[in-house]
Amino acid sequence: MPETIRIAGHTSVDASALFKLIREVYQSSPFMSEDFEEKFPSFSAFQDFLQNINKTTGAFFHVALSDDQPAAYLVIEPKQASRLKHTAWLNMGVLENHRGKGIGNMLVDAAFEKIQSENIIEIVYLMVRADNLAAVKLYKQKGFEIAAKLEKDTKIGSQYFDGILMRKFA
Numbered sequence: 001m002p003e004t005i006r007i008a009g010h011t012s013v014d015a016s017a018l019f020k021l022i023r024e025v026y027q028s029s030p031f032m033s034e035d036f037e038e039k040f041p042s043f044s045a046f047q048d049f050l051q052n053i054n055k056t057t058g059a060f061f062h063v064a065l066s067d068d069q070p071a072a073y074l075v076i077e078p079k080q081a082s083r084l085k086h087t088a089w090l091n092m093g094v095l096e097n098h099r100g101k102g103i104g105n106m107l108v109d110a111a112f113e114k115i116q117s118e119n120i121i122e123i124v125y126l127m128v129r130a131d132n133l134a135a136v137k138l139y140k141q142k143g144f145e146i147a148a149k150l151e152k153d154t155k156i157g158s159q160y161f162d163g164i165l166m167r168k169f170a
């Protein structure tokens, strides 16, 4: 039977399951700009992050459930400065064994539906490594435009990687 994919708010999933989901995505992607442990040094740091999402106007955290199991996530975090609050960062990731099945596509569509219905966020930004071809293709397909190419944005050891700043108006 084909799997059923459904998008839900993060509160419908245990925080520990979300923590595990994000850790697995980070550990299976070479394109992230930081290690998972750097992003969330502890489970309590992750819980603080979730609380912050809950209390920030325009912020949300969507989870894609495959047959009710967390398979992917998308987070929208508005910028903090008072004059930039109409803009937000997008972050997303899909578990390795669920990539290429259209889940990323569904998550971006669901996020823009919510953003358009709330009318709080007007511009969504994201940063992606230029060699992350799957991600760049997905974002272009979803209508993100390239705002800037950032040469040597990432450095791993002595190797540099270009970054791409993309944005989409809601």
Ligand SMILES: CC(C)(COP(=O)(O)OP(=O)(O)OC[C@H]1O[C@@H](n2cnc3c(N)ncnc32)[C@H](O)[C@@H]1OP(=O)(O)O)[C@@H](O)C(=O)NCCC(=O)NCCS
Pocket (backbone or CB within 6 Å): 025, 028, 029, 031, 092, 093, 094, 095, 098, 099, 100, 101, 102, 103, 104, 105, 106, 126, 127, 128, 129, 132, 133, 134, 135, 137, 138, 141
């Ligand atoms: C990038 C990522 C979010 C895409 O999500 P996904 O669910 O795999 O993507 P989808 O299946 O919805 O595919 C959407 C489009 O992306 C492109 N795409 C997806 N996987 C691809 C791949 N391996 N190679 C090339 N293009 C790919 C295709 O154009 C596809 O459109 P199509 O169905 O018309 O061919 C996912 O692969 C991922 O989480 N990667 C690791 C973490 C990461 O890189 N996060 C983004 C950081 S900016």
